[in-house]
Amino acid sequence: MNFPFSLFLDALVAVLLAFTIGYAVVLNRRLSALRSDQSELAKLAASFHEATVRAENSIGRLKVSAEGLQEDLNRAQAIRDDLAYLIERSDSEADRLEKTVRDARQSKPIPRKNIGNGVGGFASIENGRQGPRSEAERELLEALKAAH
Secondary structure (H helix, E strand, O other): OHHHHHHHHHHHHHHHHHHHHHHHHHHHHHHHHHHHHHHHHHHHHHHHHHHHHHHHHHHHHHHHHHHHHHHHHHHHHHHHHHHHHHHHHHHHHHHHHHHHHHHHHHOOOOOOOOOOOOHHHOOEEEOOEEEOOOHHHHHHHHHHHHHO
16 A cells, blocks of 8 residues: 555655646746846836936926026016106106196286296297296296206
8 A cells, every 4th residue: 555655645746846847937937027127127217316316406497597586576576666656756746747737827927027038048928028937837847847
C-alpha cells in the first residue's frame, strides 16, 4: 500500500507544482506590466511636477498682475472722485454764471462819475455811448477771462 500512497502524493505535488508554475507565470506577467506602468507612472509624475511648477510660476505672475491692477484701480477711483468733485463744482459754477448772466441781462448799468473803459479795457456800449459796466457784467467778464 505504500506504493499507491506515495504515487498519490507525488501526483499531488506535481499538480500543486503545476499550479504554482502557472501562478508564477501570471504573477510574472503582472509584475512586467507593473514595471512598464511604473515607467509610465514616473513619466506622469514628472509631467505633473512640471505642470505644478508652471502653475506656481503663473500664480506668482497673477499676484503681481493683480497688485498692479489694484494700484491702477485705486488711481482710477481717486481720479473718478476728483472728476465727480470737479463736475459738482462746475455745475454750481455754471449755475452761478447763468444767474450772473440772467441778472446782467435784466439789470441796467448804473452810471458812475468815473467813466472809463470798463473792466479790463472792455468798453460798455449802450445806445451808442460808452459807459461803466454793471457789477454782474464785470463778474461775467472776469469769469470769462479766468476761463481763457
